[in-house]
Amino acid sequence: MTEYGRGPGSEPWHPEDPLYGDGGWDGQQAHQGHQPAYGGQPQHHHYPQQQQPQQPGYGDWGNGQAQQYNQHQYGQQQYPQQPYDPQQYQQQYVPQVPQVPQGPGQGQQGYHEGYQEGGWDGTGTHAHVPYAADPGDPYGQQPAAYGAEQPDLYGTPDAYPPPEPPARRVTESTPEPEVEAEQKPDWDPGPDQGEHAFFAGGDADDDEDDDDPDGRGGRRGRGGKDVKAGKGKKKSRNGCACLVVVLVFVGGVGGVGYFGYNFYQNRYGAPPDYSGNGTSQxxxxxxxxxxxxxxxxxxxxxxxxxxxxxxxxxxxxxxxxxxxxxxxxxxxxxxxxxxxxxxxxxxxxxQANVLVKPGQRNVEVYKAIDAKLALSAGTTKKIADKDWKTLGLPKWANDNSDIKDPLEGFLFPGTYPAAKGMKPEAVLKGMVTNAAKKYATYDLEDKAKALKLESPLQLVTVASLVQAEGKTVDDYRKMAEVVYNRLDRANPQTYGFLQFDSTYNYLKGESNINISESEINSNKDPYNTYTNKGLPPGPIGNPGEVALKATLNPTDDGWYYFVATDGVSNTEFARTHEEFEKLRDKFNESTGN
CATH class of the missing domain: 3.30.1490.480 (Endolytic murein transglycosylase)
Known part of the structure; x- marks a missing residue:
């Protein structure tokens, strides 16, 4: 050790050396209490240069005092590496290479490892150009005399915040960079002040500028523009904001009133309505x-x-x-x-409708359609005879050539639109579609087999007979049983002959209960059930739903005969031919025959 505390060497480090008192920046943080003794081994640094053997004199300072300097000056903080620009570095720091006398055996090292080639090695990667001592930097100033105690600036307020590395220090000779246009000035409260822009939009500043136009010398805002220059625009913006608020308020009041009125009208007011009997249209x-x-x-x-x-x-x-x-x-x-x-x-x-009644024949329905559509007589019947295949009949309809009208039994009873301007086929199609839908709900194919009939069409034919012969709802089930019993050709009463006047009347296109036996027996038409066994070729009318349900659920009381004893609505039933003769005599008495 020498009297200057530098370790053995030929000459001490002169205080006028610009690097004297500055231990350099090695990018490391020393831990107090673990510093190597003077003359110890050098600290390990990641430098690309070839390391030379430690020489006495200056090496101890480069290890011990540099670490102490780093520990006191920067504490435990670490700084991120900064990009290195050699050209900018050389402009800020004028290289001054100190002339340090070399002692024997020192070679060319003579400098701390952190000052390779005289440069600043803050990151451990660049060391090219040395820098001059900064007169404004208290850590780089020279002590008053050799061995004098340097001032402890770490315990003063000047030590906070921690000093920056030389490359990042701002001195009097280094001007502060100008504020970019995108950066907010220090007087701008910004969005982090907790105020909405509407309330902190600058009205207070404008008023202050009006009261003291020269007090602040025209503060400059972003990009160096005068705040007062934009003063009128800010007030205009605030005026627009006030207008928007007023409009929103008025719109809100109007909306509340509108919905309130609608609520009152819907809840308590009369619904919207026209007055009078309408226009001529x-x-x-x-x-x-x-x-x-x-x-x-x-x-x-x-x-x-x-x-x-x-x-x-x-x-x-x-x-x-x-x-x-x-x-x-x-x-x-x-x-x-x-x-x-x-x-x-x-x-x-x-009402611009056509009403199809239960049991009504097609010929009557055709006439009603012509009348409603203002068509010439017979127009609808011609269309039915021509286009019946395109109107939606079930596949089991019209199963033989003796059927007089394929649509008979398929214009299901009900009310159908028939306004002037409509086409007859449209009206007919609505009726046929409804019939097919109704029949499908009753599963006529399976029911026909259960009742020993050949097809669903025969089941509809039975229903048309029940509808034509029955007078009351109670008659329908008994009438259905009469039909099924008489169709059995093995029965000892009729042997398969139905002998219904309704089938002959359908054939003749009339409704006459006074038919002579000679007339009936002379007609051999397939629809004449007096001269032909079994059912007629097809339905003789359009059965309603009540008659259809009765047909599917007949009675089982042994009925074979029936007679309308009053000639109108009072129908009585008999099981034997003798009982039938008595009923017929009763009918003749009531009708005067």
Whole structure:
């Protein structure tokens, strides 16, 4: 050790050396209490240069005091590596290579390992150019004299925050970089101040500038622009914001009022409705079967007849016969009050429908369609004879050539739209489609086999006979049993002859109960069940659903005969021919025959 504490060497490190007192930046943090003794082994540094043997004199300072300097100056903090720009480095720090006398055996090292070739090795990767001591840096200043105690700046307020490496220090000779245009100035409160931009938009600043125009010398904001220059624009923006708030408030009040009015109207007010009996313009509305008041109201509203569904439902509810509106087509006026629409639909004159009654023959239905569609007589029948295959008949319909009308029995009873302008085939197709749907629900094919019939068509034919001969609901099941018993050709009563007047009347196109035996027995038409055993070739009318259900569920009481003893509606049944003779005498007495 020498008196300067540098270790053995030819000459001490002179205090005027610009690097004196600065232990360098080695990118490492020393741990207090584990420093090597003077003259110990050198610290391990990751430098690309070839390391030379440690020489006495300066090596101890490079290990011990540099670590102490790092420990005191930077504590436990680590700094990320900064990109190195040799050209910028040389401009900021003028290289000054100190002339240090070399002692014997020192060679060319003479410097701390962190100052390879005189440069700053803050990251352990670059060491090219030495830097000059910074006069404004307290850590790089020279001590007052050799051996004098240097000032301890680590315990003063100047030591916080920790000093930066030389490459990152800002001195008086290094100007602070200008604020970029994208950066906010220090006076801008920014979004992190906890205030909404609407309330912190700059009105206070504008007022302050108005009161003291020269107080702050025209503060400059982003990009060096004067805040006052944009003062008018900020106030305009705030005015627009106020206008938006007012509009939103007014719109909110209006919206609340609108929905409140609608709520009151829907809950307590009368539904929208037209007044009067409507305009001169008429429209046809078709009401499907099973439609309720709301469904009918929607149809009328869509057609422009009534103004709202609720108005129609209310009017139908308040009308004593409102629930009697039937399915079908109606000729109504546009713009009618709901009350007038209900009354018009209950009036038969407004109904543009064709009503098919249970047991009604096709020829009568054809005439009704011609009348409703304002067509010449016979138009619908011609179309039925021509286009019957395209109207949707089941595959088991019209199974023989003796059938007079393939559509007979397939114009199912009900109400069908038939307004002027419609085509006859459209009306007929609706009827046939409905019949096919109804028959499908009863599974006629399996029921025909169970009742010993040849086809579903025969089952429909039986139902048409039951419908034509029966007078009351109680008659239908007994009448069905009469048919099935008489079809049995082995029975000792009729031997397979039905002998129904209804089949002969169908053949003749009439309804006559007073038919002479000579007339009947002389006619050999397949539909004459007096001269032909079994069923007629096809149905003789359109059976209704009640007769159809009775046909599928006949009685089992042994009935073979029946007679309308009053000639109208009172039908009586008999099991034997003797009982039948008594009933026939009763009929002759009541009718005067």
């Amino acid at each position: 008429t429209v046809s509305v078709q009401v499907p079967e099973g439609s309720g008041g709301a469904a009918i109201g929607r149809l009328l509203k869509d057609a422009g007849v009534v103004k709202s569904v609720d108005a129609f439902v209310s009017a139908a509810t308040n009308n004593p016969n409102g629930d009697k509106i039937q399915a079908g087509a109606y000729i109504l006026k546009k713009g009618m009050s709901a009350k007038a629409a209900v009354e018009m639909m209950l009036d038969g004159d407004s």
